[in-house]
Amino acid sequence: MPPDLPIGEFSHLETSEGPAEVLHAPASVRRALVYLHGACGDPRAAEAFEQTLSRYATLVAVYGERSCGSGHPGRFYWNGRAEPLMHRIDAALAAVAAQRGGLLDTRQPLLFGYSQGSEVAQLLTERWPERFPEVILGGVPSTPSVKSLAKVRSVAIVGGSREFLTPMRTGEWLLTHNRVRARLFILAGAKHGSFGRHAEADLGEVFDWLLSAPDAAP
Template sequence: MKTSVVAIAGFGLAVLTTGCGKEERALAEERPAQPAVVDVDNRAVDPPLVATEMAVPGDLPAFVVTGPGGACPRMIFLHGMCGHGLGYVQSIQGAAREHGGVLGLQGNIPCGDSAFSKYSPDPEEQDGRIRAALAACGGEAEDLVLIGYSQGAYIGERLAERWPERYSRLVLLGAPTTPSAARLRGIRGAVMISGEFDAKYRMKEGAGGLMAAKIPAVYREMPGARHGEMPDAERVMDEALDWLDANALPPRRAALP
């Protein structure tokens, strides 16, 4: 995890070291999501391009970059084991805004006495947390793009297996196991990304398996990146999301529980 901490510090993680106590968390839970800005003609315009903390009732705050006009995000970001979502969300905030915004869900299991965390492995629990976070900003948990890094990719794969209409498109980065076409047979499309110096075979094999199963998929690399690192993240993510927009299968209509 030392590499991950150093890798995303430049994207704002250093800020977290000054505000990770109980009092700071309590204050964070009281801060609302950044509202849309209204101009003199009462038209919604984009709020400042910045990741903000959004209170989620009964849970940790989420980190949010709103979509155009301040809309609730249409993408979910799940960080890696003993990571922190803020730095990752900040690293892709421009691409996120262009593609509907992003909501970074914090892990619900602390990693020692720190601001870092991991996710419990129960997909039903994480699905419930995502739905609650989207409800807190007035969004709907349907036909989402899910971006997962490392453990977040592992969790994202299980969520898409269980609810493919809800988590219909995936961007998986540095998954700890090869993503399975059998699990992801119901999704609309996926982008598999590996760092240039990470274990690339998993994501390459994952993309190949999906393509063989006639599921739109492509492999991309993050130049100069080791596991947990996000250099050139804006460009790589913008291209990945553009690819999904152009190549994903049409939305499926199905009842969601």
């Protein structure tokens, strides 16, 4: 990889299909992770656990399509159109792989959707389950869809101890009872929109579990 490529810290990237925020992992880590922010949320929210993340994957965060307006400059929300979003994701992954001299596996990236982004993530898994076998759904506002997640390998559901957890608990139960490998992780002290004081350790546990399935992506 280029010696001046920032490792373990966020950088902005303009791609042929729009902007992305990137957190590069070391060259030895080839896995990619696509992050979908919440409505008017921060594409760089993973700064809360960036040291942990860099051990597992290079994060690529694309932006929602609709502006949140002058009250939230630079923030966006999603329009729910899966195919154009998938096109932008592929363009962003290709651009990041080029930055890394090809040292990025873009075939089956991890998918992490937060709040509204978790609902958009489910649109992608229903349409392209073979592309996103391992999924993290954070701050889930409504019960995760068994139909949308039936063909994925593993689903980690992440919620804060200070937010409404009923949809997440219900989702874990429904997925598990429909033979989808799923687990709810509760972040101590975290409210909606945050990952809590122990984000590095807590998210490390999430990634360890997600990637511990016998057939998980290497």
